[in-house]
Amino acid sequence: VKKFETIKQILGEDLQKSPSHSIGNAFAPSNIALCKYWGKRDQELNLPVTSSLSVSLGSKGATTFLEIIQDNHDQIILNDVVLQSDSPFSRRLVTFLNLFRSNPQLKFKISLHSNIPIAAGLASSAAGFASVIKALDQLMGWQLAPQHLSILARLGSGSASRSLWQGFVEWHAGSRDDGMDSVGESLTETWQDMCIGLLIVSAKEKILSSRVAMQRTVTTSSLYSAWPTKVAQDLATLKIAIAEKNFSLLGQTAESNALTMHATMLSAWPPIFYSSPETISAVQKIWSLRAQGLEVYFTQDAGPNLKLIFLQKDAQAVQMNFPELEILQPFSN
Amino acid sequence: VKKFETIKQILGEDLQKSPSHSIGNAFAPSNIALCKYWGKRDQELNLPVTSSLSVSLGSKGATTFLEIIQDNHDQIILNDVVLQSDSPFSRRLVTFLNLFRSNPQLKFKISLHSNIPIAAGLASSAAGFASVIKALDQLMGWQLAPQHLSILARLGSGSASRSLWQGFVEWHAGSRDDGMDSVGESLTETWQDMCIGLLIVSAKEKILSSRVAMQRTVTTSSLYSAWPTKVAQDLATLKIAIAEKNFSLLGQTAESNALTMHATMLSAWPPIFYSSPETISAVQKIWSLRAQGLEVYFTQDAGPNLKLIFLQKDAQAVQMNFPELEILQPFSN
Numbered sequence: 001v002k003k004f005e006t007i008k009q010i011l012g013e014d015l016q017k018s019p020s021h022s023i024g025n026a027f028a029p030s031n032i033a034l035c036k037y038w039g040k041r042d043q044e045l046n047l048p049v050t051s052s053l054s055v056s057l058g059s060k061g062a063t064t065f066l067e068i069i070q071d072n073h074d075q076i077i078l079n080d081v082v083l084q085s086d087s088p089f090s091r092r093l094v095t096f097l098n099l100f101r102s103n104p105q106l107k108f109k110i111s112l113h114s115n116i117p118i119a120a121g122l123a124s125s126a127a128g129f130a131s132v133i134k135a136l137d138q139l140m141g142w143q144l145a146p147q148h149l150s151i152l153a154r155l156g157s158g159s160a161s162r163s164l165w166q167g168f169v170e171w172h173a174g175s176r177d178d179g180m181d182s183v184g185e186s187l188t189e190t191w192q193d194m195c196i197g198l199l200i201v202s203a204k205e206k207i208l209s210s211r212v213a214m215q216r217t218v219t220t221s222s223l224y225s226a227w228p229t230k231v232a233q234d235l236a237t238l239k240i241a242i243a244e245k246n247f248s249l250l251g252q253t254a255e256s257n258a259l260t261m262h263a264t265m266l267s268a269w270p271p272i273f274y275s276s277p278e279t280i281s282a283v284q285k286i287w288s289l290r291a292q293g294l295e296v297y298f299t300q301d302a303g304p305n306l307k308l309i310f311l312q313k314d315a316q317a318v319q320m321n322f323p324e325l326e327i328l329q330p331f332s333n
Numbered sequence: 334v335k336k337f338e339t340i341k342q343i344l345g346e347d348l349q350k351s352p353s354h355s356i357g358n359a360f361a362p363s364n365i366a367l368c369k370y371w372g373k374r375d376q377e378l379n380l381p382v383t384s385s386l387s388v389s390l391g392s393k394g395a396t397t398f399l400e401i402i403q404d405n406h407d408q409i410i411l412n413d414v415v416l417q418s419d420s421p422f423s424r425r426l427v428t429f430l431n432l433f434r435s436n437p438q439l440k441f442k443i444s445l446h447s448n449i450p451i452a453a454g455l456a457s458s459a460a461g462f463a464s465v466i467k468a469l470d471q472l473m474g475w476q477l478a479p480q481h482l483s484i485l486a487r488l489g490s491g492s493a494s495r496s497l498w499q500g501f502v503e504w505h506a507g508s509r510d511d512g513m514d515s516v517g518e519s520l521t522e523t524w525q526d527m528c529i530g531l532l533i534v535s536a537k538e539k540i541l542s543s544r545v546a547m548q549r550t551v552t553t554s555s556l557y558s559a560w561p562t563k564v565a566q567d568l569a570t571l572k573i574a575i576a577e578k579n580f581s582l583l584g585q586t587a588e589s590n591a592l593t594m595h596a597t598m599l600s601a602w603p604p605i606f607y608s609s610p611e612t613i614s615a616v617q618k619i620w621s622l623r624a625q626g627l628e629v630y631f632t633q634d635a636g637p638n639l640k641l642i643f644l645q646k647d648a649q650a651v652q653m654n655f656p657e658l659e660i661l662q663p664f665s666n
Contacts, residue, residue: 222563223556223596230555230600252602259604263556263596267563269585271592271620277610287604 003045004099004155006178011148018102020141022068028130028153028163029061030116032196032299032307034254035234036261037158037171038227039218046158047182049218050231051173053238054162055330057116057196061127061163065111066135077111088209096129096156100136116198129156130163150184167331168242170235189242190331195315197308197325199298201278210302213265213272221268230260251297251309258299276304282322289321336378337432337488339511344481351435353474355401361463361486361496362394363449365529365632365640367587368567369594370491370504371560372551379491380515382551383564384506386571387495388663390449390529394460394496398444399468410444421542429462429489433469449531462489463496483517500664501575503568522575523664528648530641530658532631534611543635546598546605554601563593584630584642591632609637615655622654 008015031054039049069075074097076083076090083090097108110132114124133153137144144152146164150171154161162169165186174182217224234257241250265272275283279300286298286308296310296318308325310318319325341348364387372382402408407430409416409423416423430441443465447457466486470477477485479497483504487494495502498519507515550557567590574583598605608616612633619631619641629643629651641658643651652658 222566223559223593225562226556226559229558233555256600256602256604260556260600263599266596266599267589267593269589271589273613273616275613277613277617280606280608280610280613283606 003042003178007151007180010178010180011144011151015100015140015142016102017140019068019106019139021139024066024135024137024139025064026131026134026138027061027063028127028134028160029056029058029166030124030127031056031159031162031169033159033162033301034238034250034299034309035231035257036301038261038264039214039224040158041173042177042179043215045179045182046154046156046161047179048158048171048173050228051235052159052162052171052231053235054159054169054171055194055196056163056166056169057328058166058330060116060328062112062114062124062131064113064128064131064135065109066132066139067109067111068139069107069109071107074107075109077109079113092156093132096132097136099155100140100152102140125157126159126163129153129160132156133160134164147183147185151180151182154179154182187239187242191242191245192331193312194247194329194331195308195310195312195318196328196330197310197318197322198328199282199306199308199322199325201282201304201306202276208272208274208302213268213274213302216270216272217264217268219268221264223264223267227260227264230257247295247311251295254299254309255297258301262300274300274303279304279306282306285321289318294318294321336375336511340484340513343511343513344477344484348433348473348475349435350473352401352439352472354472357399357468357470357472358397359464359467359471360394360396361460361467361493362389362391362499363457363460364389364492364495364502366492366495366634367571367583367632367642368564368590369634371594371597372547372557373491374506375510375512376548378512378515379487379489379494380512381491381504381506383561384568385492385495385504385564386568387492387502387504388527388529389496389499389502390661391499391663393449393531393661395445395447395457395464397446397461397464397468398442399465399472400442400444401472402440402442404440407440408442410442412446425489426465429465430469432488433473433485435473458490459492459496462486462493465489466493467497480516480518484512484515487512487515520572520575524575524578525664526645527580527662527664528641528643528645528651529661529663530643530651530655531661532615532639532641532655532658534615534637534639535609541605541607541635546601546607546635549603549605550597550601552601554597556597556600560593560597563590580628580644584628587632587642588630591634595633607633607636612637612639615639618654622651627651627654 033054035053037048037052041047041049130153133149150161150164161184162171168187169184171184234253237253298306366387368386370381370385374380374382463486466482483494483497494517495504501520502517504517567586570586631639
């Protein structure tokens with residue numbers, strides 16, 4: 001919290017003032033990292049060991065309705081269900097909101113709607129915290145730039161720092177202790193015919209939060225020491241692939257980056273393995289399709305589900321092989 | 334082959350002389366590495382990047398009957414089936430035998446019997462090449478020490494250097510270019526109540542030879558740089574665990590070592606993943622049993638099958654959970 005006071009000072013006195021509105025409401029997209037964020041250099045400020053790069057998911061994400069209430073505690077509603085105040089998500093959100101109350105009596109009703117499965121490794125917390133900070137910006141009348149909202153969203157969930165923009169977003173690791181240079185940046189390049197396919201293998205809540213998994217990996221995995229170098233290479237390669245519209249290069253790099261992240265977890269103790277047997281079947285199917293010439297790649301986050309990456313020209317073939325796939329086009333409205 | 338001439342000179346003129354018998358016959362056990370051999374510093378001499386440590390499997394392994402024949406090519410019989418001379422295994426074995434012919438006209442009938450599934454990641458080639466070199470030692474009348482046979486067996490298959498002994502065997506990486514210090518050593522310690530359970534998930538031939546997989550990992554995996562340090566730590570820990578009969582420490586270290594080896598492969602390109610969905614189900618079952626207090630660990634080589642590690646007191650409980658398990662007691666005859 002002491003570190004947060006520094007952030008407040010740097011962002012100006014704006015964060016101290018009383019709310020200018022009684023409601024706020026905002027949407028933020030989910031984002032899928034093509035180069036992953038895995039490992040923190042600061043637990044409190046969610047400062048990452050490495051930079052990362054994502055693509056946002058257009059209309060897939062979270063919407064937050066925020067309202068000031070006359071009550072002695074916050075009220076949190078997730079997809080129309082009132083959460084217990086001692087649930088893990090409630091605690092996390094209340095702790096986040098505590099950072100921004102102009103006085104301790106200021107309480108909120110927070111209603112979050114997510115149109116993607118919660119906590120199934122589909123980056124729902126990123127969209128959640130990004131939409132909360134945007135709604136808070138409205139309600140409080142801060143009128144902060146997206147870069148500054150990115151810094152604040154990061155305090156709730158690291159990857160939320162990338163959900164302030166659509167399209168390709170790079171989250172710069174930064175090097176400052178206060179994290180003021182650990183911020184998202186929207187890339188100008190787009191990729192009209194890129195498709196992301198959501199393959200829900202299981203919509204169950206994941207066994208281990210990415211927060212805990214990440215920390216255990218950093219602490220116990222003997223392979224983690226090689227991760228920062230891998231990220232630096234993949235990040236540079238992905239930018240080349242995006243600039244040159246070299247889809248094979250993008251797909252290979254994203255898939256290899258995800259597999260390497262999961263590899264660092266396999267080497268942790270106790271070992272962490274998010275894939276279910278169904279995940280493995282799907283992965284083998286993807287590899288077999290690729291061997292047959294269909295250019296489809298995947299990435300995977302802290303859960304059993306896969307995100308397939310392919311071009312629009314192959315969308316029909318991919319859909320035929322994965323009938324249950326939900327296909328998104330991040331760059332076309 | 335030039336490097337092999339050096340080895341011949343060091344071992345003495347014995348290797349040049351004509352056969353003293355017309356037949357030879359020998360058994361060598363399979364071995365399961367608790368600390369894996371993964372990566373070569375010399376392709377021709379099968380010199381490893383790191384040392385490794387295994388336990389031999391008693392009566393599970395390979396028997397070779399070797400006989401001089403009057404023919405213009407070798408005849409190779411594997412489990413009573415005559416192999417084509419252009420099959421991969423025939424080529425590999427003939428190339429190996431070429432190193433030892435006192436004249437090019439010397440041809441052999443080689444009949445190999447393996448009592449474990451061939452090429453399913455159950456170290457059948459290790460037992461195979463170790464039994465061939467022992468049979469050759471008889472037939473040729475070399476009367477070499479096991480250490481020297483270990484060096485020669487390594488030229489056929491790296492892990493064969495560990496199959497010259499029963500019990501715990503350490504294969505020292507060595508540092509010499511000619512590999513004369515890259516040799517197996519039998520550890521004096523035993524562990525009477527240790528059990529190894531063979532869980533055959535699939536007896537199909539593996540998709541990718543460990544030879545190719547290893548080389549691809551060394552060349553393309555960004556995590557491989559962290560592997561030698563992991564091995565050095567695990568090797569030291571395993572020796573402590575064996576000396577102190579600390580089974581939890583042995584099990585954890587062996588399992589973590591295997592997972593880390595597979596992790597380096599996940600990070601290769603194209604990615605290498607030997608586990609099938611059935612392997613993953615079994616792994617999850619093992620983790621779940623362990624969470625319930627049953628001390629069972631696993632190791633896995635270049636195939637989908639698992640080797641379970643547990644103590645005799647838990648053998649019945651493990652067998653009940655894996656009815657198809659074949660339980661071996663490496664230290665009791």
